[in-house]
Amino acid sequence: MGTGNPVARGSRTRTAAVIVLALSMSAIGVAYAAAIMTGRTETWSAWVMAIAASCSLIATTALGAARAGQRLGGLRGLIVPFAAVLVILLGAFAAALLLPAAGEPLLLGLPRRAAIVLYGVGILPALILPITYALTFDELTLTEEDIARVRAVASRGGSEDRE
16 A cells, blocks of 8 residues: 655655755765865855755754645645744854854854854744644644554554555
């Protein structure tokens, strides 16, 4: 009945998320490889890391939220909070990369660049995504049909492929 590949069973959202995640991880690998091979960090590799890390976080989040037969926009507009988090991540990383490193004033007790990364990358997404999950909880949790299907699969020994 089902295949062993979760992407094959899922939606285009899952497929797109897996592709973005694979591309992001590849880009991160290239940036690391360049740093290891040259012995120094190039400016381009910092930007690649910032963009790829941001995209991989959103792809992973979208992969977790994706349900077969539903688009993210159909789940009470998950596209908007995911896009907002992506913009926040990219903006925080860009600000940290563009600000001068020396002689910066403190921002909430930290050097400005560190504060932007900590609050913009660490705290803001950690506030937005749980609130989004809470608002979409009824749509994202298992339906009665999903529970019945899980029970049926479990009673057959745990494999959808068995008939």
